[in-house]
Amino acid sequence: MKIGVPKEIKNNENRVGMTPAGVYELTKNNHEVFVQKDAGFGSGFFDEDYEQVGATVLDTIEEVYTAADMIVKVKEPIAEEYPLIKSHHVVFTYFHFASSEPLTRAMLNSEAVCIAYETVEDEDGSLPLLTPMSEVAGRMAIQQGAKYLEKPIKGRGVLLGGVPGVPPGKVLVLGAGIVGIQAAKMAAGLGAHVTIMDINMKQLRYVNDVMPNHVVTEFSSEFNIRKRIKDHDLIIGGVLIKGAKAPKLITRDMLKDMRPGTVVVDVAVDQGGCMETTKATTHEDPTYIIDDVVHYCVANMPGAVPYTSTLALTNVTLPYVLRLANQGWEVACAKDASLRKGLNIVKGKIVYEEIAQAFNWSVDAM
Numbered sequence: 001m002k003i004g005v006p007k008e009i010k011n012n013e014n015r016v017g018m019t020p021a022g023v024y025e026l027t028k029n030n031h032e033v034f035v036q037k038d039a040g041f042g043s044g045f046f047d048e049d050y051e052q053v054g055a056t057v058l059d060t061i062e063e064v065y066t067a068a069d070m071i072v073k074v075k076e077p078i079a080e081e082y083p084l085i086k087s088h089h090v091v092f093t094y095f096h097f098a099s100s101e102p103l104t105r106a107m108l109n110s111e112a113v114c115i116a117y118e119t120v121e122d123e124d125g126s127l128p129l130l131t132p133m134s135e136v137a138g139r140m141a142i143q144q145g146a147k148y149l150e151k152p153i154k155g156r157g158v159l160l161g162g163v164p165g166v167p168p169g170k171v172l173v174l175g176a177g178i179v180g181i182q183a184a185k186m187a188a189g190l191g192a193h194v195t196i197m198d199i200n201m202k203q204l205r206y207v208n209d210v211m212p213n214h215v216v217t218e219f220s221s222e223f224n225i226r227k228r229i230k231d232h233d234l235i236i237g238g239v240l241i242k243g244a245k246a247p248k249l250i251t252r253d254m255l256k257d258m259r260p261g262t263v264v265v266d267v268a269v270d271q272g273g274c275m276e277t278t279k280a281t282t283h284e285d286p287t288y289i290i291d292d293v294v295h296y297c298v299a300n301m302p303g304a305v306p307y308t309s310t311l312a313l314t315n316v317t318l319p320y321v322l323r324l325a326n327q328g329w330e331v332a333c334a335k336d337a338s339l340r341k342g343l344n345i346v347k348g349k350i351v352y353e354e355i356a357q358a359f360n361w362s363v364d365a366m
């Protein structure tokens with residue numbers, strides 16, 4: 001198969017859909033790979049690295065789309081990319097269709113096969129191609145939170161780990177899933193006092209078993225959250241109710257109960273956020289302040305650490321890319337139930353019901 005790896009053109013997106021290691025595996029299996037010039041540059045991979053393992057480097061995005069049958073990338077196509085996608089293409093990437101009607105219409109019109117990373121689902125309901133990005137975001141949340149707690153950037157002026165003779169800072173983590181556990185682990189590593197909340201007792205039991213004693217679990221309820229926000233310096237929002245908007249656990253009136261300079265990193269912003277005052281921000285302008293509370297609400301946190309994120313993402317996507325290339329999308333999806341769940345749009349039809357529901361469209365009418 002002919003596989004194309006275009007350079008990401010979304011603002012501040014430095015990840016790339018395939019590393020030289022991935023190209024190596026594909027060329028070993030007799031596939032041809034076309035990589036756009038400088039596609040890997042932001043993630044630390046040079047054109048020569050790709051050429052050495054058998055890829056052909058092409059100057060323009062148009063050449064890559066023209067040469068390839070399957071496109072492997074990271075972010076959803078943006079408007080400039082819509083006309084490049086044709087009916088013979090299989091596109092394997094994050095799509096998040098439910099949040100963009102123009103993208104959905106464009107991909108329907110293209111008659112391409114769109115397989116979305118975010119809906120590939122294992123038997124136990126876990127989302128293997130989303131997990132590594134949650135791991136990155138959870139760990140990064142503490143790094144960012146610690147920075148914004150510094151006084152010159154309007155934080156409380158607290159060092160999370162404290163020093164001998166001075167108690168450490170306090171971190172409240174809402175949600176003990178992938179983001180929450182990684183955040184708690186990082187905060188605990190810095191020596192902070194950590195409270196982690198969830199409504200799922202199984203998760204809290206697991207955290208209680210594996211974390212050190214300065215990570216305390218507490219059941220998530222409005223009463224408990226109201227109590228804890230009064231004396232915690234850094235709050236991490238890592239809740240998720242699958243397929244739904246995040247619950248608003250921190251309402252506007254609660255901000256006045258927090259101390260000035262408290263920092264909230266709402267990682268759940270991509271699902272609407274778990275604070276009433278959350279609005280999405282970018283890496284260029286990541287924070288805003290309401291009632292003296294610093295809000296960090298960047299919707300694509302992993303994009304800031306592309307060296308790590310590209311490897312974390314491609315580690316999990318490559319086995320699926322190989323299956324799609326070796327077997328073709330129809331056989332690969334027929335044989336693999338997890339991959340089949342990734343099928344969102346096939347040749348002008350929505351095949352993932354939740355997307356049609358998001359726009360109140362009838363699937364049959366498509």
Ligand SMILES: NC(=O)c1ccc[n+]([C@@H]2O[C@H](COP(=O)([O-])OP(=O)(O)OC[C@H]3O[C@@H](n4cnc5c(N)ncnc54)[C@H](O)[C@@H]3O)[C@@H](O)[C@H]2O)c1
Nearest residue numbers: 133134137175177178179198200220239240268299300301
């Ligand atoms: N901003 C970013 O760049 C970025 C990157 C990766 C993930 N995310 C987002 O982070 C969020 C969390 O992702 P995840 O992979 O950790 O999900 P997850 O499913 O692993 O964990 C979510 C946890 O929230 C818990 N929860 C649900 N309702 C709750 C409540 N009322 N109180 C406390 N806990 C509650 C669930 O029981 C679950 O344990 C998602 O919205 C995800 O899309 C954002």
